[in-house]
Amino acid sequence: MLEVHERGRVSAFFRRVADIHHHGERPAVIAITHLLPGREVFLAGVARIGDIVAVLPKPRSIHEPTLREVGRTWQTDTLDRDAFADPEHVLAYVESRAAGRDLVLLDVGGYFAPALEHLAARFSGRLLGVVEDTENGHQRYAALDKTPVPVYSVARSPLKDPEDYLVGQSVVFSTEALVRSRDDILNGRPACVIGYGKLGRSIAAMLHSRHVGVTVFDIDPVRRVQALSQGYRTAPALADALAGAGLVVCATGNMALKEEDFRRVANGAYIASVTSSDDELELSSLTGLYTRTAVEPHITRYAAVGHYFYVLADGNAVNFLHGASVGSYILLVQAEILAATALIASQPVDAGMWDVPADTRQSIAGAWLTYFDGGS
Template identity: 40%
Template sequence: MLANSAKIEAYFSHLVSHLGSDQEVHCVAVAHMVPNTMFFAPALNKLTKLSGILAKPKSVGRPEFEKLQEMFNVPSLSRDWAKDSERVVRTLFDLGLSGKSVVLVDIGGYFAPALNAIVEKFDGQILGVLEGTENGVQKYEANLPYTVPVVTVARSPLKLPEDYLVASSVVFSVEAILRDQAEILQTRTAAVIGYGRVGSSLADILRGRGINTVVFDTDPVKLAEAAARGFQANTRLEDALAHSSLVVCATGRRALDLRGFGMLQSGCVVASVTSADDEFDLGCLQPGYNREQVAPNMMRYDENRRTGRHFFLVAEGNAANFVHGAVIGPAIQLIEGEKLKAIRALIDGSFGPAEAALHELDIEARREVAEIWIEHFL
C-alpha cells in the first residue's frame, strides 16, 4: 500500500509539473470522501489553489472527511444549495474568492441548473466547469446552453478501465454484503437496469460469475448492443424485474420510483452504482413501506399492507462499492489525470462557451496523460 501511495504521489507530481501550476486560479471541487481523494485533492491544490472541497453528502461520515477537513475548507453541499445561485455565490465569497478566477469541479451535475446565474452574480470570473460523471453530464446537457465552458471526462476512453473496475467493485461489495447474511451471489438471478458503460460491464461480470442476467434500458441502441452480446434485452422494465432477485441500477436517472419498486420480486436485493438521490425515488416509499435495518449495509422494506412482500436495499441506495471505500486500483488515476489536464485547458481558455454541446479533450491531450500514467504504473 505504501509503495502504491508513493507511485500515485509521484504520478501526480509529474503530471502537475508537466501541465504547469497556476496559483492565481482558485478551484472549488465537489468530491467523494474516499481514499483516492486524499491523493487527488493535494494534486489539484498544486495545479491551482484548492479553496474549497464540497463533500458529497452521503460520504461525510467516512474517515477521509475529517482528514480533508483539516487540510482544506469544506463547506456544506446539497442539491438545494447548488440550485440557489445566491447561496452558491455567497459561499464563494465566504471562501475569499471575490474578484478571483475560479474553476468549478463537479461530480453529479450539482451546478447544472444554476450555472449561468452563478456566473452572472459572481464578481470574479468563473473560467468554466469540469464534470466527471455520466449522470452529471446528462444534467448539464439538459440545461444547455451555458455562458462559460463546461468540459467533461465522463465519456473519455481513459475512463473505460475505471468504468469496468467500478462495476467489478460494485459486484464485490454486493457479494460481500450477501455473504455477511450467509448467502452467496450465485443463488440469485440478476437484472441490470441501464446498459451504459458501467451497466454493460456489470452485466458482463455478473454473467461471467455464472449468474443468469437480463438487461433493461430505455435506449434502443443500447438494448440492441446488449442483445447482440447475448443478453436477454427487455424493452419493458416489468419484464426485466419479473424474475430477478438481484437488481443493480446504473442509470443515474431515477431507475426505480413507486411503480418500479412495486414490480420487485419479494425478497429482491437492490443496489446502485451511484448516489441514492440520482438513482431512486426513496421518498415515495414512506407512506407504503416500513423500514428496518437488518444489517450494517442492508435495509429491509416491507409493504405495510401485510402482504409479506418485501425487498432489501444495499447501502441505503447509494453506490454499493462505497461500503468498501470504492477502491479500484491505479486505473482510476488515468481519468484523474485527464481531469487535471482538462482544468489546465480551462485555465488556458482553450474552450468557448458550452452552447450546443459540452467540451472534451482531444486524443493528443489524452495520450499525454496516458503516457505519464504508463511511466509510473506499468
C-alpha cells in the same frame, strides 16, 4: 491507505501532469469530490494548478481520517444537493469562498448545473469553467440549453474505461458479499441490470461470470440491441425487466427506480445502486407506504402488505462499503481532471461541452504507464 512510497509515486505522477499542462495564472478552485483514502494526494495535484478555496465532500463517500487530513490544509464545507438546486444559495456560497477571483469548479454529479447560468451572470469574479467527472453530471450539464462557460467532461473519456470496468466488478463483489451475509447467494437468482452504459456492461458481464442469468433494460434501444448481441436477455419495458428478478442493479445515474416502479419489484429481491440514492432511487417516495427494518448491517427490508424487498447500502453506491478500489487506474481519470483544469486556467475556451484533446489523453496514459505499469 497509501504507503509512503506509493504516495510519493502518485504525487510525482500528478506533479508531472500538472506541470506539463498548466501554463497560466492560478485560479481559485472549488472542488466537489469523493473524500476516500488517497484523495488528498489528488487535491494536492489540483493545488499545483490553482488555489483550493473549498472542498465539498460527497456526503455518502467520506472517509473520516481523510476528511480530517484534508481539513488541516483546505476549507471543507457541507454539500447538499437540495440546497445547491437554489441558484441564489450557490451564488452566495461561491461569493463567500472566491469573491472577485477567477474560478474553476470541479464537479462530481452535476451539482453546479442548476445554478451555472446564474453564477456566470452574477458572480463578482469570473467563472472560467467546470470540470465534470460523472455520466450523471454530464447529462445534467448537457441538458442545459447552453452552457454559459466551458464544461469539460471526463465521463465518456476512454481513460475512464478501465475505471468503469473495475467499478462494475467492485459493485458485484460488494453486492454478493451483502447477499451472503444473509446466508443467501446470487446463484439461481435472476438479475435485472438497469442501464447498459459502461458500468452496466461490466456489471452484467460479472454477474454472467457468476452464472447469474441477466436481463438488461435501457431506455436506449441501441443499447438493448448491444446487450442482446452480447448474449443477455433484454426487455422492452422496465416492468418486464423487473418481473421475477431476484437482484436489481441500478446503473443509470438518472433515477432508475421511481415510486411506481418499486411495486413491480419481486418479493425478496435485493436492490443495489452504483451511485448516490438521491440520483438513482426515489426511496423518499416510499415513506408511509413501506415499513423499513434493518435486517443486517447495510441491508434494509422494505415491507408492505403482501410485498417486501431489500435495499443494499441505503441505496447508495454499494461498492463504497468495501473501499470501491480500482487500483491505480482511477489515477488516469484524476489526471485528466487535472489536465482539464489546467486547460481552463491556461487558455480561453468557448462556452459549451468539451472533451480533453486526444493528444493530452495520450500524454496522460504514457505518463501513467511510466509510473504504474506492472503494479498499483
